[in-house]
Amino acid sequence: MRRKLAAGNWKMNGGSAELAEIRELLKSSSTAQTDILICPPATLIERMRALVADAPLSIGGQDCHVAKSGAHTGDISAGMLADAGASHVIVGHSERRQDHGETDAIVRAKATASWGAGLIAVICIGETLDEREGGxxxxxxxxxxxxxxxxxxxPETTVIAYEPVWAIGTGLTPTLEQIGEVHDFIRSELGKKFAERADGVRLLYGGSVKPSNAAEIFGVSNVDGALVGGASLKASDFSGIIAALEAS
Structure with missing residues (x-):
């Protein structure tokens, strides 16, 4: 059985004051069947790790460089994230692919770098609106x-997150049939390449997930959890999503 995962991507949001949301989240969320991951800005990773201490909540980075170290001003290596207390890192998010021109080859190299540092890679994929409408x-x-x-x-070190680019932060959500089609397709494609290893890989859906639609999304075939953006910034919203996942 694949253990469920609720992952929150804070993106470029949050400072010291927002750590209070993590305290509230720990009070209100069950983790009996669900893993919880928060990926805050890099400036908060070490403080958030110390805050959660031994609580069942993982901390991740939002990106990493392919190199272990070097003259890469402003970048962070996977090893640095691990040193700060992270256990996961998101790679290939559509905002990185679009805003920074990251290719599949770069994402692949970042996933390899993540594993080399002992991190779990959350690899993001997804189509644009033009690609969706073009079939x-x-x-x-x-x-x-x-x-x-x-x-x-x-599968122990890899999570795949399907995030249709056109649904991220827009309030638009694919139909349940569209989500199911893609998630089933991902499982099938992984199976062709990785055989039995594919069964253990958790597949997350991301894109305007909120408490009001979480339960129906988590009822879709091969959806093992969610990668949540804005709704993960507030404990009241994210705990509702976690509760829906826990009940699915």
Whole structure:
């Protein structure tokens, strides 16, 4: 059985004051069947790790560089994230692909670097609105999977997050049938490449997930959890999503 995962991506939001949301989240959320991951700005990783102490909540980074160290001003290596207390790192988020021109090859290299530092890589894939409307969704997903997921993939250190670009922060959400089609396709494609290893990989859905629609999304085939953006910033919202996942 794949253990469920609720992951929150704070993006470029949050400072010291927002650590109070983590305290509230720990009070209100059950983790009997669900893993919880928060990926705050890098400036908060060490403080958040200390805050949660031995609580069942993991901390992750939002990106890493492919190199272990070097002259890369402003970048953070996977090893630095691990040293700060992170256990996971998001790679290939659409905002990195779009805003920073990251290719599948770069995402693949970042996933490899993550594993080398002992981190779990949350590898993001997803189509744009033009690609969806052009009927290219599954072709895009297949290409991104093949190019972004290294051959050495292990289910213990890999999470795949499907985030349709057009649904991120827009309030738009694919139909349940569309989500199911893509998640089933991802599982099938992973199976072709990785055989039995594919069964253990957790597949997350991301894109305008909120307490009001979480339960129905978590009822879809091959949805093992969610990668949540804005709704993860407030404990009251994120705990509602976690509760829906726990009950699914």
């Amino acid at each position: 290219k969704t599954l072709d895009v997903i297949a290409t991104q999977l093949d190019g972004s997921v290294p051959d050495e993939m292990a």
